Amino acid sequence: MPSIIQSALMFEALVTFPPGALLIVAPNWTLSKLLPTTTTLAGIPASTTFLAQMVGSLIVALTVPLAMSIQDRPHVAESRRVAYWLLGAGELLLIPLLLAKEGSSGFADGILKTGAVQMVPFLVWRAIVLLGKPEWLAEASTFEKKRK
Numbered sequence: 001m002p003s004i005i006q007s008a009l010m011f012e013a014l015v016t017f018p019p020g021a022l023l024i025v026a027p028n029w030t031l032s033k034l035l036p037t038t039t040t041l042a043g044i045p046a047s048t049t050f051l052a053q054m055v056g057s058l059i060v061a062l063t064v065p066l067a068m069s070i071q072d073r074p075h076v077a078e079s080r081r082v083a084y085w086l087l088g089a090g091e092l093l094l095i096p097l098l099l100a101k102e103g104s105s106g107f108a109d110g111i112l113k114t115g116a117v118q119m120v121p122f123l124v125w126r127a128i129v130l131l132g133k134p135e136w137l138a139e140a141s142t143f144e145k146k147r148k
Helices: 004-025 027-034 037-042 046-068 076-101 111-132 140-147
Strands: none
Touching (some): 004 027, 004 111, 076 111
């Protein structure tokens, strides 16, 4: 049975990869769901489509450290720690930015706020693990030995 951290890593990789991949392969369709109707009727600029593909590429790339940290192996705790700090730093930067730009970004009303709100549980989870339960980052066998 997977450990708590393995389950969390699997869950996050599974929910993060598909939207990133969708931004890469179907940016216009994805953007049509995020932008106001007036913008999509006028046509989505190629630069916006390209930026969406870049963001999708970054999302997929940032999913790799999560996926690579699922399997237990020696010294996996450090890989998990680095992945969580990296992603947490990004969330700490993105959440206030998204909230500050709500209403003035050109995205449909509520889209940026929704994006920020969706990041909060992941950031809270990372804080719990990194600051409160760092032993969860260890491979399952090491964690079990310490509990006994």
